[in-house]
Amino acid sequence: MELRNGVHKVKTSQPENPDTIRAMPLDLFLDFLGVRLNGEKAAGKTLSFNLVLTDTNEQYLVGVENSALHYSKGHTSSSADASLTMTRNDLNNIMLGDTTMHSLVIAGKAKIDGDSQKLGEFVTWLDNFDFFFNIVTP
DSSP states (O other), X not given: OHHHHOOOOOOOOOTTOHHHHHHSOHHHHHHHHHHHBOHXXXXXXXXXXXXXXXXXXXXXXXXXXXXXXXXXXTOOOTTSSEEEEEOHHHHHHXXXXXXXXXXXXXXXXXXXXXOHHHHHHHHHTBXXXXXXXXXXXX
């Protein structure tokens, strides 16, 4: 069908819907970010940041190296580029586009220690995918 008619777009829910994001354990959430990481944009770059979620008492050391995202549950590092402290609900809301990190920091709901520019740079390395994409045709 695609070769004759192109990609047929039908109405469907997006994979980043609120129920899906909220139901993901943080490990799976970080894996999802790893899928979104654009290897070419992250090529030759490294960073690490602590992610501390206050409502779920979870801590992760997240890093990018060799164009891949990696993380370690239950660990943080004093040598990380930045530390991000917030609730899981606020992280979900950022992911869903309901709010921004900037507005959460201003409202005192999120805290960034260290180099906030590195976190901003990390976000620029993430791709947003169209749910309907060409498989056969360019």
